[in-house]
Amino acid sequence: xxxxxxxxxxxxxxxxxxxxxxxxxxxxxxxxxxxxxxxxxxxxxxxxxxxxxxxxxxxxxxxxxxxxxxxxxxxxxxxxxxxxxx
Ligand SMILES: [Zn+2]
Numbered sequence: 001x002x003x004x005x006x007x008x009x010x011x012x013x014x015x016x017x018x019x020x021x022x023x024x025x026x027x028x029x030x031x032x033x034x035x036x037x038x039x040x041x042x043x044x045x046x047x048x049x050x051x052x053x054x055x056x057x058x059x060x061x062x063x064x065x066x067x068x069x070x071x072x073x074x075x076x077x078x079x080x081x082x083x084x085x086x
Pocket of ligand 1: 076077078079
């Protein structure tokens, strides 16, 4: 999101019976969304925002330096806090 204003991508699509919409190839290319890539759905007021999925820290939701620990994602800063507690 980055704090920038939302702007129309110049595309209008209809939702199908199953609630699906097709992302135009040009957008998929521009945002490097390939078949099978996970996409996260975010909401902001009246808006539904699609974002390429990146794991978030289970504790603070940060996406920075997130690593996997016992099948959970934990960021470097929470990881170091945990280490300090030991
Ligand atoms: Zn964290």
